[in-house]
Amino acid sequence: MLPFDEDTIVAISTPPGIGGLAVVRISGPLALDTISQYFTSPQELTPRYATYGKLKHADLSEGEFDDCIVTFFKGPHSVTGEDLVEISIHGGAYLQQKLLEVLLRAPGLRAASAGEFTFRSFLSGRIDLSRAEAVADLIHAKDKAAHKNARNQFLGNLRLLVDSMSDKLIHSLTVLEAELDFSDQEIDFSPPQALIDPLSEIKTTAEALLDTYFYGRRLEEGIRVPLVGAPNSGKSSLFNLLLGEERAIVTAQAGTTRDTIEKAIVVAGHSIILVDTAGLRETQSEAELSGVDRSLDEIDNADLVILVHAPDTETSIPDELIHTPQIAVFNKIDLVSDHPRDMDIYLSCATGEGLDLLKKSLYTQVVNMINEGVGGVVLNSERHRDVFVRFRGQIATCLDSIRGELGPEYIASDLRLALDILGEITGKTTPDDILNQIFSGFCVGK
Amino acid sequence: MNVSRESFDVIVVGGGHAGIEAALAASRLGKSTLLITMETKALGRASCNPAIGGLAKGHLVREIDALGGEMAKATDQTGIQFKMLNRSKGRAVWSPRAQIDKKAYSSYMVDVCTNQQGLEIYEGEATSVISSNEGTKITGVMTRAGRAFGCEALILTNGTFLNGLIHIGNESFSAGRIGESASVGITESLVALGFETGRLKTGTPPRIKRDSVDFSKTTIQAGDQQPEPFSFSTRDFDPPNEYCYITNTNEKTHAIINGGLEFSPLFTGVIQGVGPRYCPSIEDKVVRFAEKTSHQLFLEPEWTDANQLYVNGFSSSLPEEVQLNSLRSVPGLEKVEFIRPGYAIEYDFFPPSQLKATMETKRVKGLFFAGQINGTSGYEEAASQGLIAGINACRSIGGSDPFVLERSEAYIGVLIDDLITKDTDEPYRMFTSRAEHRLLLRYDNAHFRLAEKGYRLGLTEKALYEDVENQKRLASKTETYFNSTYIKPEIINGLVETQTTVKESQTLANILKRPGVTVADIQSILPNWVNDLSPALLTLIATNTKYSGYIERERQQVERLSKHQTMSIPDTVDYLSMQAVSFEARQKLDKIRPETIGQASRISGVTPADVSLLIILIKKIVSRETR
């Protein structure tokens, strides 16, 4: 938390995972400007009045945020004492997250740190002084939680990775600063151009790390694995077998499953959300039709699909499946003796044969996904992602300055800013850190 | 010299660079001032290298000038070689430096001080401070001769004199500088008042006879052909341009030094004080950077026509014989003769976290410290503190607001803020990298930044202030012209060589922003009224324009460091009981006792979360007290 900072911050302010109404808040000088770029409504935003309208943006799909209520509070008459915008939307974690991501791409906005909204409220005098102790406890607790989290494998690895990036940056900065502060001495200075390679490397790492974000989120929320196929292919049977309990209804009638059912299992230490879906077919039944729609949505949203085939059903592969990793399963091998060739797994829910092979395949897929991270690190928090987006941009600025042959003090200024951004994760780098590097690395002194 | 009275508004102890600025500022602000020095003719004596300014230090000197101090003027009058450092880099880190004639510099200062109205000089040694209210308020100072002087404010600028101990090889003896006695008593009287003290070390190289050097084996280093003065008020500047000479040590030199280490007080542990890493002795360099087979040495004249040179880069406390033998292995110095050997000096200092931003001690009202007594090194750092202490001593007497420069306003602001919030463990020296808003704090805009403040204080002369204001107006007019005047592409392409040809009209400002383009490239299309501006002003304007993006970014960062920075912390706060604040932070805060939240946030080990908590707890305390 940066108590001197007048940035505009944004955060989801409903507890995560609770369905129904969700509230995203923006606080700071840019709050109103930002919302006016996304929000359209027949009415003007009036302080303290809830205004109904829709959110529009290239990155938001049509209709996703049609029913929103935006309330604007003009500072100092808001809980944070600053201009504050509250956006209420319908929908679960996915939509909240998406909105947050889109807002964080707006210039000048940054993800709020733990307790930051509360702290601003306190500073503005909105929280009664008698509750000061409670706020203190809150920040204290958040701090402790952060420490505890740091022991978590992912955060620990992230920390190591960020530290090593930060060390490389400090080294680059040292080269520049030594030349600025000791140019009257006989040191062999390397030109700023020598920093292009190490900085490009850092930028590549930052990009790779950002690429892990989507997956990192999924690790956090659970990897979605729907079972998809024709009616009666045995999806519900397989679902129950994988769960080890009779969760879904199984009947000989095609079209049994209508609504999706989901349940988490743990594979390779990660939470996997298995989703049983309605069988895909053309149908007249309204209930079944909407079940099929939901199945298609699930495929859209899937990380991995288990496509269930059976000898007694005809599977039509939907278009939505083309880009999604999948495991093709041929079920009911107890019924027939010759099997089609192009399947990944052959099994029978009736006898249990081949189930181990499916579990192994699931395990391998999950482990592969994890290894896609950078050095075992995946980004899974919106705040960290926000930091790296800004960091990548700033490193690009540094590279531009070097290529544009600006003076070393300007490049140094760009680098310092990059270090400051990274410092939001690692803690601040001080001028003394740089001077210490200079004194230990160069023989200075006349 | 006769002193006319027993009691003064302000008393300054010590006539070095800090003491002079303090005493001049106080007397110029109309306070009756006494300067106590052991020897009047030693006023302004440069005890180490014969140079003023240099990287980051040159900025300090310019700022002192803008605020009405004396150092820049003295340098312009007595400098014998002027050089702009970092000229190949961007303007923000250009820094002026001058070789001075030490004798002329000192006598210039003697002249100014003895002629200053309201300033009296007492030759003698101050031996203890006199206080009242159980040692919480200063009332005067006692001298060795037994004469006591009363005062409202006392500024101590004792330099390296407090219990000074000089080391040369295995020998050590009490002294303040070579040939001058140490000052004994002040430290003890301050410790009795509860002050914490420590020991630091610094060193100086040998002085050699000029006529014993074979200059044919050295490289000549001259100053700039078109030197720039330090002071804004210096006119018709035409200083001498005397040479310095460069030579290099070699493996033989290093072998001799290594052979003498057993007699080095640094390596045998005799010297306890911590020395500066940026100004190591030659034996330190040889040991710590053993892989380097050669170190550069600069032979600098100490004054015009002097048969005495300063061996910059060869500071040492080895026995004289080892110093001499090793130096004789250096090209050009085969037959070198010493005037005196290098030496190390240990002295008492008072960790500056005991000070407020005004340089007044937190413990004793009316007592101010400035200069090396605060653990700094360098003439320029000392003078800056002296000036600020002098100003604030006067303001504390009149009950005016303290005068404090922010880190974003001046290197002097960075210097003092660093001193009071850091635990210095080596002599502190200014570097440009210490100033986070370096791009705003250029040497060439020091007067734009500070002259108005100096004038309002009553120190900066009216003529200088008006001159600066006039230049500011011209600058903003020209910047507007640059931003609003479009030039056709065919003209641009004929003027500046760029990789890509320009296809559309562009403003003069955007042309200047192109890599490699300087104001000289576009002079032919500028109107006369712009070309008639002084070269210095035109370059300043061009720099503002060229780097406006960076300057704007810095400004925004400064603005974001907003309101809570200046929130003051009551001095009764009990940090140790703040359980929610981390243990390390509690300890540090309790030791340093910052005056503002801004200061607290810059103490190492105090995290942003700690600062947030601190704000909460302090608001609570303040509200309880006002109830």
Ligand SMILES: Nc1nc2c(ncn2[C@@H]2O[C@H](COP(=O)(O)OP(=O)(O)OP(=O)(O)O)[C@@H](O)[C@H]2O)c(=O)[nH]1
């Ligand atoms: N012989 C045999 N029958 C199976 C096997 N797996 C499932 N069945 C039967 O196939 C029928 C349909 O099974 P479900 O699991 O309900 O199929 P579904 O794919 O969920 O069907 P819908 O929900 O209608 O789309 C049931 O009668 C199951 O007992 C198998 O491996 N072998």
Ligand SMILES: [Mg+2]
């Ligand atoms: Mg089913």
